[in-house]
Amino acid sequence: MSNDPNGIYFLGPKGSFSNEVADMLEGNKVPLKTISEIFQKVENEDNVIGIVPIENSLEGPVHETLDNLYKYDKIYVNSYVEKEIKLVLAVNNSINKIEDIKRVYSHNHALQEAKAALQRLNLMNIIPVESTSAAALYASKDREAAAICSQYAASLYGLRILMNNIQDNLNITRFIIISKKITINGDRTMIFFNVPHKPGSLYKALEKFYKYNVNLTMIYSRPLKVIPWQYYFYIEFEGELNDIRIKNLIEELRNVVTNIKVKGSYFKLQFQALDFLS
Amino acid sequence: MSNDPNGIYFLGPKGSFSNEVADMLEGNKVPLKTISEIFQKVENEDNVIGIVPIENSLEGPVHETLDNLYKYDKIYVNSYVEKEIKLVLAVNNSINKIEDIKRVYSHNHALQEAKAALQRLNLMNIIPVESTSAAALYASKDREAAAICSQYAASLYGLRILMNNIQDNLNITRFIIISKKITINGDRTMIFFNVPHKPGSLYKALEKFYKYNVNLTMIYSRPLKVIPWQYYFYIEFEGELNDIRIKNLIEELRNVVTNIKVKGSYFKLQFQALDFLS
The missing domain is CATH 3.40.190.10 (Periplasmic binding protein-like II)
Incomplete structure (x- = not known):
């Protein structure tokens, strides 16, 4: 395919679970040592993608991934993959x-x-x-x-x-595919925002989702670090940016939250994949 | 004091930041290797307390502490301490x-x-x-x-x-003092709950806080583990269980959330401390 990425960066070393996800895709695969290095490469090189874990069904969200998605305004989520972790x-x-x-x-x-x-x-x-x-x-x-x-x-x-299968629990990790191109079609959409430091501010943000009858699939808070005990929110919800209802929801959200970062809409990866890079 | 605890369990080894917090208190101090062991001891022994980290201003909540607070229904939070981590x-x-x-x-x-x-x-x-x-x-x-x-x-x-001070950022860790006695006075109250798996359910929970004009100081989600991609919520808010307004808020919350766990109200530790054990 002419639209193959120039590089597929995944969390190494060779043989990692991210490597197994990378093997679903065509292209030049390169293991990197940390999630942060993957974001740096995707930011600085053209037409490359990254594969990073974002959430585990037992451990919760992967903080290094969320913090980098929040940090890099020009990196978007294009797809996701769920993988059962068998040991x-x-x-x-x-x-x-x-x-x-x-x-x-x-x-x-x-x-x-x-x-x-x-x-x-x-x-x-x-x-x-x-x-x-x-x-x-x-x-x-x-x-x-x-x-x-x-x-x-x-x-x-x-x-x-x-x-085989010596793990105690059902353990699923979700990986995301990231690039510098935003995608606006999908069954999920991801945003980040801060809320003003006053009573009811998160409530007023969630009120918008309720008004538009949009279901949250995940809400999570992370420290802002620069100011102790203040947080940013990571929200994933059902719906796509290509839908006028979701566009209106996000416009209304801007009135009640600050620093909103829209990370795109995406589907679960179905193996043909990668058309978003065309 | 006759009401000193029989044991003060803290996260070791000797010389840890938890040890420094333990030194603010009178009693027989015992370092343990993991946060989970501290909860086990507090559950199984009489008149003992535990000291565990619950949140760091850079890293966020300490998952092992939240998961244990959620797990042990008879362990409550009696006090907290904030400590600047200097390296x-x-x-x-x-x-x-x-x-x-x-x-x-x-x-x-x-x-x-x-x-x-x-x-x-x-x-x-x-x-x-x-x-x-x-x-x-x-x-x-x-x-x-x-x-x-x-x-x-x-x-x-x-x-x-x-x-001295070779760390890059201002780094504060919050520790909590736990025991089997609930305290109902304080400037903060902690609860855990699950929300039904349907649209607007978290919104409807937060609506109660808004109605009673109660300010959340923290909201955080953690995987339930037994069911992939379902979560429990950890919420800390301003106010005390001794206040009829907070009592009413919690009664109303029971109508919209499930599995609510009330962990008590507490003040920041002011050195005389430990009167709650009398």
Whole structure:
């Protein structure tokens, strides 16, 4: 496709869950170390996109993503993907049975998620590392080790999977695709705003959504940092900017909130994707 | 005082910012490793209190604290303390000048806060550890090391302070004192609730606050975990349960929200403290 992006930046390292999402898309894929670096690249280069996690069904919104969306006024959300996070217990090829495992590498969040299974299997020597894919890498180089990681990372680093689905809970992460082009069609729309520091100000903002019968799918507050104990709001709602009703809602919102940032409308990614870059 | 608590559990290790808050109180102080352990102890023992961080002016609410307040129906908030988080660059006594520092230990958050200073001083070999007080401990045992930590931790572990106030931003953490006794006097009140999964439900909750002219100081959402993409709300507002207006507000709220949890009213801690345990 002539409208392929010049680069697809995703949260690395290779084998991460973001990497799996990136593999749904065509283009030159580049892992980066932090969410903030992805936003910097998307801001400074032309015709590139970024893939970042925005929310997890157990942990809530990803603060680094929200803070960057709030910071970069020219970066928009074009699409989203939901991915179920499934974890496996994978071992170095030298290991034949669970009793041979001397060490288990993983990321702290994944270790939390697999806590019950680790106790049941009596795996007590746990080593927290920077990511689940780094855990797979370390286990591939340590003949006495296992990793808690994705099936994808296990296969990337040649580990053998001893157990599937060792997480305790249903765990879904939502990723967004970001670029410098705004999209105005979709079933969801994202905005950020501040409210004046006086009684009833958030109420007056939500009143507009009620008036237009628009359903919020998410409301979240984050500290403004520059002023202690003041916050900005992140709101996602059903509807699209291409709809006159949503346009009017946003115009009315401007009367009761400050610093409104409209981040675009978007659909769930359906694999053909990327037409918004044409 | 005969009404001193039998135990004051705080988030350790020794030398932590929670330890500094605990030192404002009289009683038998015990550091614990996690916020969740503190809630367990307060639930299971009689006449004890806990001290946990609830919110930071840069990072926002502390999720482990909110999730535990939501989980334990019989644990209430009795008081709060605001503490400015000041960081120092402290060194092992073998070190005479900044050029001698080979390694800098600290917690990730503190390293973020001191980033500009570390770059300016050309201190590039950074080792993230589990807490700022652990960093001080490690630096006390490593003749080539420095720590980014509190003045309190530096003095506890016999380090020499080379620079004060090396953090970039004004950084305030709010701590709460929790126990099994509800308090109904204060300038703030805390509640949690769920809203029905239909349009306008949060709006209808906030309408009650507007009707009673009650100012929210915080509103925050957290995933319910058991059902993906559903949330509970944490709200703190001005006023006290001892006031008939607030009592009526909460009764009316019950008509529009579900699973309401009232966590008590409380003042900022003023050092005499602890009378609520009588």
